[in-house]
Each structure stands twice: as structure tokens, then as C-alpha cells.
Amino acid sequence: MAKVITSQILVAYAQCPYKAFLLMCGEPSRELHEHEQIVEQQKSHVKTKYIDVLKKDNPNVQLYQQNNLEHGIDYLINAQLSIGTLLATCCFLKKVNDKSSLGNFSYEPNIFIGSYQINETAKLELFFIGYVLAQIQGCLPNVGHIITVDGKSHRIRFKNIEKNLIPILEPLQRWVTSLSSEPPPIILNKHCPICQFKMLCRAKALQDNHLSLLNGITPKAIRRYEKKGIFTVKQLSYLFKPHKRKKGKRNKFDNTHKLELQALAIRTGKIYLQYLPELCRQSTELFLDIEGVPDQDLYYLIGLLVCQPDTIKLYSFWANTAEEERQIWQQMLAVINQYSNAPIYHYGSYESRAISKLAKRYKTSSDTIIQRLVNVNSYIHGNIYFPVYSNSLKEIGSFIGATWTSPVASGLQSLVWQHYWQETSDTQYKDCLLTYNAEDCHALKLLVDELSKIKTSADTLSEVEFSEEHQKQKNQIVTEISSQFETMLNFAHMDYDKKKINFRQDTNQSIHEEVKKKRGVKKGYEGQRRINPKATKIIEVPAAVNCPICNNISLKITTRLATRLIINLVLTKNGVKKTIIKYLGNKGYCPQCCKFYNPPVISKYGHSQLYGHGFKAWLIYHRVAMRLPYESISEMMQEQFGEKILAGSIVTFIKDFAQYYSETEKFIIQSLLKSPSIHVDETTINIKGFNWYGWVFTNEEYVVFKLSETREATIVHELLLGYTGILISDFYAGYDSVQCRQQKCWVHLIRDLNDDLRETPFDTEYEMFVLEVKNLIIPIMEAIQKYGLKKRVLEKFKKEVDKFYQLFITDKWYRSDLVIKYQKRFKRYRDSLFTFLEEDKILWHNNVAERAIRHLAIQRDISTPFHESSTRNYLLLLSIQQTCRFQGKSFFKFLFSEETDIKKFKAVKH
Incomplete structure (x- = not known):
């Protein structure tokens, strides 16, 4: 008996491919579930009632036959529409005044369903009838109708029905033409409870211990596990590995359902806990x-x-x-x-x-x-x-x-x-x-x-x-053993004799705590006692003339002396020179406010300031530009200049410089917003054990960094509010809502395509898709290499882009999951993938932002976890350092110059 694709088989395939295979191969019929029987009875009842009324009100109603179709009968009931291997059953066809190959009329399909609401299955059945009818009468009906159990007729438009039908018809056509088709895998799904083959399939799934026994597992997840050689629930259970919760997870509870742990519970017959239930019981x-x-x-x-x-x-x-x-x-x-x-x-x-x-x-x-x-x-x-x-x-x-x-x-x-x-x-x-x-x-x-x-x-x-970290909490013996092993490792400390180790866990205070710290020193930093060095130069400075508070009131010069010792580093032609200068001058007295005032040269330094701008600049340069840890910077300062500086002092200096250069950052942002394009990227930063995000904005000349607690693109919206240029970024969805034109990074796209191509060498459909992408983009890249980013050259490729979308993206059906994934990406970013063809000097990649943010990524990997306040200050200075780098200016000399206007500071001559 020849195989045909019927409405029942097509709908069955959408519900479960294995069910469709059984129906097509003539599997002995099984009794329908009672609910399905009821639905069919209701469908039959409303059909009979509706057709009776139709016959009563319209005399031109006949049974479907091919010649009746050609003669233009008003209503044709119980239509069996057949063409090739397709056989669609339609409750009745209604004649309408639209031209077709039949004449100045055509037909619209009408079907009945046994429910009050229309589901996707009913629409699919109607689309299939319309598809077959279109091949018979030479045109697709504009609409079809679904009549629900309450007798109401619902109008359904036929639009892009091939998109829904072709993915189902193609595999069914292969079954029809193949002499011995291999059955699709049995995958239990939500349709199983009402399927007539549910007992057969579940018995087979239990026998095979199939992964689809796990409720909620998707076909995509099953394929992913099968690529790893995991085909059964038992095999899946061995994939579960207890591990600590990742740092950076701000939510205390991660309630993602873990299929591996579910499989482990089934294999062992035990209840596994990720977290204890926090139910608060009450008396009522x-x-x-x-x-x-x-x-x-x-x-x-x-x-x-x-x-x-x-x-x-x-x-x-x-x-x-x-x-x-x-x-x-x-x-x-x-x-x-x-x-x-x-x-x-x-x-x-x-x-x-x-x-x-x-x-x-x-x-x-x-x-x-x-x-x-x-x-x-x-x-x-x-x-x-x-x-x-x-x-x-x-x-x-x-x-x-x-x-x-x-x-x-x-x-x-x-x-x-x-x-x-x-x-x-x-x-x-x-x-x-x-x-x-x-x-x-x-x-x-x-x-x-x-x-x-x-x-x-x-x-x-x-x-x-x-499970996971709670397993360790459950066993106190393991905790104690681990603690004592950690203590043994401390034998390797070179200062063991000073700080002896006690193996007893119940000791109230370990011996090393007897080392007294200097009172008042911030916890975590070693105390520092210094004797002010002898000045190498003494400079007498003039006293203040007028009172800074009382305006023009002249100050009376007194015999009181004001002094300030400043240790500084001075940039010379031959290197960096250390200076110790003592400033000396008379204090002035204001008879109106009765206060003494230091000379202006001394007043510009803080009350207890010891180090000058150049000294701080040297330290900050090595932290920001050279990415050195605080300890290394302190060691270099002591070795080269004989000054012992604590890590906490360097953090304070960074804060001071961030305040000093705050106007510089504002100028950089203003310059960015005036540029025709801005590149943006983001990376994680560990802030006290949690993942924060550092953002970079650049236009190849100016760079600014920002910090946010989450990856939400709020900071991007705030910074680019009112921006009218083009934003160049990767495919992170947070950038999509920014209200400006955009260009997506082709380097990211090509990298993803290439990686997936290597990982799936046997996906020929994906291989052909990548080949077509290559055929589209390579000529464009060759033109850019030859002529540059010029609109008059590149806009000629827009026709090729339209052709590519027409042939391979729009309304094209693919079987490969990978191709479908990239098809969706190409559709979503249709406008923002090819902006560089429409404007002059717009880059097709985001390498500029990646180049700027790479410095931060390296510093992040070198340094211990950051703190929020110090990180914001650091990023401000890093903005200036990267701006100097992009403009070919010396960040080292810029810091020593005490200049705040980066535009006035001249680039290094080569």
C-alpha cells in the first residue's frame, strides 16, 4: 500500500515524530484516550448540526468530487483533497469570488474542532488543507475558517504557512519515498498522556532507561547529552559533581533544576537537597x-x-x-x-x-x-x-x-x-x-x-x-581534618619562628597574636614609624597678603614660622630625581577674624601631607600603566628611592588623583559624545568576592571606563543618553535597546561561526550555510582592504546582502539547530550588521573596545579582589591612561606635568 501524508499524520508529527511514524507505517490502531474520544464526539456533533443548517439555508451544497470543484458549486462537504503524496481532509469548502485556475472563483477551507478554544494543532491542520488546496486550484486561499464546538466560525489568515509546514513535510516526504525508513527516536513529551501509543512508548523508554523519562528535558538537551555519549538516566546521574557555589553569585539560592542531580536521586533512591526548605509553619x-x-x-x-x-x-x-x-x-x-x-x-x-x-x-x-x-x-x-x-x-x-x-x-x-x-x-x-x-x-x-x-x-x-557545599557542612570531621592540614602547610612560612603555629583547635588565642600592633593603625596594614629626613633644599616663601575669609583685609606679617617638608620626585632629562624640600615662611595674622594663615605655597599642601605630586604620580603610573601589585610598587620605591610606602597609602594617593583629574574625565566623556561612533565592551571585575562589571567606551581617541554592580545596560543608557552617532558592540542583548544606530561586531560573529564549525564537522547543512556567509563577507572585506571604509564603495554590496537574506535567511527552513540559531541572529540584527556599508569610516568590528579593555582584564587577573570605591577611582585614572595611549601621549609625563587638560598636553615626538 502506497504511503501518503494525511492531515492526521501531519498533525501527529507536530505532536511527536514517533507517533506520526507509527501511523504512517500502519501500526495497529489503539483505543483513544477518553478525553480525545469526547473531543471527537463534540466535533462530530457540531459538524452535523452546522452542516444541517448549511444545507437548509443553501440549496447548492454537494458532496465533494473533482468535477463539482470545477463546476463552481457553492459548498462542497467532506472534501478529500489529494495531490501527489498529500491527502488533506476538509469538512467543507466554500466558494469565494477570487480568481484561480478553476475560473473566476476559488475555494476556502473550513474545519470543525471539538473544543471552545483554537490551538496550534487546529491551525496546522487548516494550513495543510490550504497548502494542498492551493496546488489544486492554483492559488492559496486568503483565509480559512475554524468552527469551534459552540458553533462560532473563526477567521484564520493564510500567511507564511510554508514556514510552519515545510519543517514537517520534508521529513514526512522522506519517509514516503524511502523503502525502509528508520524510525525516529522515542522522546516522551507533554502530548504523551492523551496519545493512544503512550503505553507502548513508555514501556520502551523504561526498558532503555531513556533520558526523556525525565520530565522537562528538551530534545535539544537530549541531543547535547547524546553528543557526550550519555543516552540513559543512569549514565546522566554520574555527571553530577558536587562543587562550591561560584563567587559572584549575588542570589543566595540558585534554584536551577539540575537534571544530573534528578537522575542521581532516581539511581540511588534518595532525596537530595540543594537547600533546606524554608517553610514557616503556623498553627492554622x-x-x-x-x-x-x-x-x-x-x-x-x-x-x-x-x-x-x-x-x-x-x-x-x-x-x-x-x-x-x-x-x-x-x-x-x-x-x-x-x-x-x-x-x-x-x-x-x-x-x-x-x-x-x-x-x-x-x-x-x-x-x-x-x-x-x-x-x-x-x-x-x-x-x-x-x-x-x-x-x-x-x-x-x-x-x-x-x-x-x-x-x-x-x-x-x-x-x-x-x-x-x-x-x-x-x-x-x-x-x-x-x-x-x-x-x-x-x-x-x-x-x-x-x-x-x-x-x-x-x-x-x-x-x-x-549536595554541593552542604555535603561538607554535614561532616564536621572532614572540616577539622582539612583545617589541620592547612595549618601544616603554614610550616613553610619563612617567619615561622616569629609566628609559631598551634595545632590545637580549642586554643582561645594563637601565639602569633602576641605580636603587638601599633595602636591606631588600620586593621590589615603594618604600622609605620618614620623620622622625617633632612631637607636637601630649603626654600623661603612669601607670606600671604590678604585674608582668604575676610576678602581684602590685609594680613599682618608675624614672626611665627610655617614649615612644610615635602618629599617629591622630579622628572629630568636623564630620569627621575628624588628631592626633599623644606618650605619656610612667615604666617600672616588677620585682625578681623583673629586667625593665623600660612603662606600660599605651604597652604596648597594638606595639613599632614608629606609627599608631592610627582612622588604620587610615580606610584600611580606603576599601578595603572604597569599593572604592578601594591607590594611590588612599595618594594621598588624602597629599593630605588629609599621610601617605605604602605599599600593603603597608594590607595589613598589614587583617590586623591581621581579627585584631581575629575574634570579631565568629564572632558573625555564630552569628547566621546561628539564623535560619529563609539565602541563599547564590558568585562567582569571581582569586587570583594562578587562579580561586578567594568564598561569601556571609546572612539579610538578618547577612552572612559565605568563600573556597575550588574550587567544590566543601565549605565550604557545613562552615558549615551541623547547620543546620535553609531554604537559599535558585540551581540550582548543589553546593547540592543540603546536608542541610536548600531553596528554589530563581525569578528564575534565569525569567531562563533568558526568555533561551531570545528565542533560539528559532520553537520553538512551548517557547513554549507557558513560557506554562503563566507561568500557574502569576503568580497566586502577585500574591498575594504583595497579602498578603505568608504560609503561610495561599500554601498554597492547592499544588493548582495539583500540577495543573501532572500536566498538563505528570510522564510528559509533548516533542520540543523546550529543553522537555525544563526538564522535567528541574522534576522534579529539585519539592520545593525551592515551599518558600515552605509557610512564612511565606520568599523565592522569592535576590536578597538577590546583593545582598550584588555588592560583592565590583565589587571583584574593580577590583582586580588578589588573594593568598590578604590575601583571607581582606578578606572577614572585608567581612562586617562588609555586615552594617552590611543593619542600617542606619555601618561607618565602627563601625570608629572600636573596638567588636567589632556587636549593641551602634547604627544610624544618620535
Whole structure:
């Protein structure tokens, strides 16, 4: 029997490729799930009723036949549209006045569905019918119609339907033409509960211990694991490795669900904890479970279990009709309001969404109730791993001892019971629903009790294990042994005799603490006692003339002397020279404010300042430009100039210079914002154990660095507010929202393409895609190399870009995940990838920003964790250093010059 692609098979492929394969290969039919049978019955009922009315109102209604189609019959019912290997079943075709190969008319397809809401499956079925019909009548219908179970007809536009159909039709066509097609892998998914082949597939998956048994795992994740040779849940469990939480994680709890840990829990049969559940139990608690019909947006049963120290009472609020929904909502509110401080436990997001909808529907305030809701699932997801395949209440509940009267009890089955109750009013179905709802409430309470038990007794429960860093916290012996080993390593210290080591952990104070520190010295720095050196030069300076406070009041010169000793470094032709100058001058006295004033030359130095500008400049240059650690700078200063400087002093000098050059930074920013293009990049900086971000902005002449606590692009928006030039950056999404024209970095794109090409040598489709990208960009690069970044030369390539998008990007379907990934990137950045073709001297890469930020990255790797305040000061000075570098100016000489206007300072002559 020849294979054909039917509507059923096409829709099945969208749900599960293996299901489509079984249907195409003639797998013996299995009974549909009761819910699917109900949907089909409702579809048949509305179809019969609608067609009867159609025949009554329109005499020109006939069964579909090829000649009837050509004769232009108004309505053709039960159409079997066949062309080649495609066979589409359409409930009826309606004639419209649009030209086609049939004549001055064409047909639009109409289908029925057994639900109130239109889903993607129904649209796909309609698109397939339209696709086949288009090949028969020579044109694609403008619209089709889907008639829901309430008899309403919904108009669906046919636009870009190939985008939805071709990815499905191509593999199905290969199955049709192949003599012996290999079946696709069995991958369990969310469609399985209503599939007629679910028992067959699950048995096979359990036999193979397939990865898709894990609820929530995606086909993409399965392929990624298979590339590593991981095909079973057991194999996956061995990938889990306990490790410490990374520094830089600001959020205390990382609740990402770890599939490897879930697999480990299944293999060992134990409960694994990432973090202890932080449930706060109270004497009175409420447990909520709501049943509804999502297709009708209806809620018919609210179960509320009220638990107090002495009593447990179950409330079941039942609505026989949609009109009674308001009543059960108000009844629930009345009971909940009796226990105003009690938490309301629920499982999943269904209940919270239901409360929000009902509150809006009946104009009731729900803020206080929503604040009391406690989603128990949020305490489990990513934190607690039970040895089950999914985190559904049924699976976890069954593991901890909860039971359900009906062996098929589930949310899906409740829809079946509710339908039968509505159709027959048989109380057995209502009883099933009430029992199921009550058992869900009790299972939820049992789960909350289990979480409380785990919280209080996790260290003693044999079935509970800690993961990651908690495993180490659990074993105090390991901690003690590790501590003593660390102490043994300290034997290697060269000052062991001074600071002896005590192996006893219970000693209140170790011997090395007996070394006394100088009182008043900042903790963490060694005390320093210095004797002022002898001055090599004494300079007498004139006294102040006028009082700085009383304006023009003349000062009276007194015999009191003011002195200041300044140690400085002076830049000479032959190098750097140390000077020790003592400034000496008479103090002036103001008879009006009765104060003494130092000479101006002495007043410009701080009250206790000992070091001059050149001295500080030498230290800062070695820190900022040479990237030396503080200890190395101190050692060099002592070796070369005989001055002992502490690390804390260098930090203070950096702060002083940051204030001194603050206007220089403002000038750099102003100059940047006037430029036609700005390059931007970012990198991480370790601030006291947390990842902060350093940002660089440059235009190849001026450079400025900024610091932010997170990677959010707020600082970019603030700095570039009102900027009208072009922003050149990588593909970090934070830059996309900046309100200016942009150019994305082709170097990043080519690097990513190349890396993926090496890692996937057997992906021929991706290889061909990369080849087409190369064919597009290489001629452009050759033109740039020959003629430079000139608009009149490069804009000629815009036609080639449009052709590339038309042939390989827009509305093109690919099988390779990698090609799809880059196709999306090319679509998203269509305008910003080729801005350099439209303007003069706009770079196609972001190497300028990377060149500027590389200095910071190296300093980051050399230095110990930074502090926020000192890092901001350091980045300001680094902005000036990199600006000098880009302009060919000596940063060393700029610092010694005491100039703040970087534009006035001349570049080095070569």
C-alpha cells in the first residue's frame, strides 16, 4: 500500500515524530484516550448540526468530487483533497469570488474542532488543507475558517504557512519515498498522556532507561547529552559533581533544576537537597486545590482543607453550572477570611492564576489572598530532588505515601469526569471529582509535612542526602581534618619562628597574636614609624597678603614660622630625581577674624601631607600603566628611592588623583559624545568576592571606563543618553535597546561561526550555510582592504546582502539547530550588521573596545579582589591612561606635568 501524508499524520508529527511514524507505517490502531474520544464526539456533533443548517439555508451544497470543484458549486462537504503524496481532509469548502485556475472563483477551507478554544494543532491542520488546496486550484486561499464546538466560525489568515509546514513535510516526504525508513527516536513529551501509543512508548523508554523519562528535558538537551555519549538516566546521574557555589553569585539560592542531580536521586533512591526548605509553619493552615475546565475558562470545584491543632475540616465548594461559579468563589472567600493570618498552600501556578481571574471576573480584591499564597512547588524546584521522574504532585505524593482512590486519577481524567457529569448528571462522576479533589488537598498537606520533617531532621534521615557545599557542612570531621592540614602547610612560612603555629583547635588565642600592633593603625596594614629626613633644599616663601575669609583685609606679617617638608620626585632629562624640600615662611595674622594663615605655597599642601605630586604620580603610573601589585610598587620605591610606602597609602594617593583629574574625565566623556561612533565592551571585575562589571567606551581617541554592580545596560543608557552617532558592540542583548544606530561586531560573529564549525564537522547543512556567509563577507572585506571604509564603495554590496537574506535567511527552513540559531541572529540584527556599508569610516568590528579593555582584564587577573570605591577611582585614572595611549601621549609625563587638560598636553615626538 502506497504511503501518503494525511492531515492526521501531519498533525501527529507536530505532536511527536514517533507517533506520526507509527501511523504512517500502519501500526495497529489503539483505543483513544477518553478525553480525545469526547473531543471527537463534540466535533462530530457540531459538524452535523452546522452542516444541517448549511444545507437548509443553501440549496447548492454537494458532496465533494473533482468535477463539482470545477463546476463552481457553492459548498462542497467532506472534501478529500489529494495531490501527489498529500491527502488533506476538509469538512467543507466554500466558494469565494477570487480568481484561480478553476475560473473566476476559488475555494476556502473550513474545519470543525471539538473544543471552545483554537490551538496550534487546529491551525496546522487548516494550513495543510490550504497548502494542498492551493496546488489544486492554483492559488492559496486568503483565509480559512475554524468552527469551534459552540458553533462560532473563526477567521484564520493564510500567511507564511510554508514556514510552519515545510519543517514537517520534508521529513514526512522522506519517509514516503524511502523503502525502509528508520524510525525516529522515542522522546516522551507533554502530548504523551492523551496519545493512544503512550503505553507502548513508555514501556520502551523504561526498558532503555531513556533520558526523556525525565520530565522537562528538551530534545535539544537530549541531543547535547547524546553528543557526550550519555543516552540513559543512569549514565546522566554520574555527571553530577558536587562543587562550591561560584563567587559572584549575588542570589543566595540558585534554584536551577539540575537534571544530573534528578537522575542521581532516581539511581540511588534518595532525596537530595540543594537547600533546606524554608517553610514557616503556623498553627492554622489552609490547603487549596481548584478544579476547572481550561477550554471553557470555567472553575467548578474548590477544595479547601483547614488544619488547626485539634481539627481538620474539608470544604468542597461545587458549582453545577457556570452561573454558580460566583457563588463558590464567594463561599471560598468567606472561609478564607475567617483565618486571616493562615498561609494558603497550593501546588503549581494554576491556583494563583485562578484566584486572579476570579477576582477580576467578579470585581473582588484579591491582594491580601495572593500575598498569603504559598506555592509548595517553588520550594521543591531546583532545591529538593525526590527520586521520581517529575515534580508533579501525583509522583511526589505517591513516593511519600499519598494515595488516590482511582488508579487513573489525574487532571486530564478530571476533565473526562466533569464532562460525563454535565452530560448525564450521574452522581458517580461527581463523587469521583470530590474524592479526587479532597485527596489532592490531603496529599498537599502530607507533602508540606514531609518538607518540614526534612528541614528539621535532614542530618539524621538516612534517605536524605545533601549536595554541593552542604555535603561538607554535614561532616564536621572532614572540616577539622582539612583545617589541620592547612595549618601544616603554614610550616613553610619563612617567619615561622616569629609566628609559631598551634595545632590545637580549642586554643582561645594563637601565639602569633602576641605580636603587638601599633595602636591606631588600620586593621590589615603594618604600622609605620618614620623620622622625617633632612631637607636637601630649603626654600623661603612669601607670606600671604590678604585674608582668604575676610576678602581684602590685609594680613599682618608675624614672626611665627610655617614649615612644610615635602618629599617629591622630579622628572629630568636623564630620569627621575628624588628631592626633599623644606618650605619656610612667615604666617600672616588677620585682625578681623583673629586667625593665623600660612603662606600660599605651604597652604596648597594638606595639613599632614608629606609627599608631592610627582612622588604620587610615580606610584600611580606603576599601578595603572604597569599593572604592578601594591607590594611590588612599595618594594621598588624602597629599593630605588629609599621610601617605605604602605599599600593603603597608594590607595589613598589614587583617590586623591581621581579627585584631581575629575574634570579631565568629564572632558573625555564630552569628547566621546561628539564623535560619529563609539565602541563599547564590558568585562567582569571581582569586587570583594562578587562579580561586578567594568564598561569601556571609546572612539579610538578618547577612552572612559565605568563600573556597575550588574550587567544590566543601565549605565550604557545613562552615558549615551541623547547620543546620535553609531554604537559599535558585540551581540550582548543589553546593547540592543540603546536608542541610536548600531553596528554589530563581525569578528564575534565569525569567531562563533568558526568555533561551531570545528565542533560539528559532520553537520553538512551548517557547513554549507557558513560557506554562503563566507561568500557574502569576503568580497566586502577585500574591498575594504583595497579602498578603505568608504560609503561610495561599500554601498554597492547592499544588493548582495539583500540577495543573501532572500536566498538563505528570510522564510528559509533548516533542520540543523546550529543553522537555525544563526538564522535567528541574522534576522534579529539585519539592520545593525551592515551599518558600515552605509557610512564612511565606520568599523565592522569592535576590536578597538577590546583593545582598550584588555588592560583592565590583565589587571583584574593580577590583582586580588578589588573594593568598590578604590575601583571607581582606578578606572577614572585608567581612562586617562588609555586615552594617552590611543593619542600617542606619555601618561607618565602627563601625570608629572600636573596638567588636567589632556587636549593641551602634547604627544610624544618620535
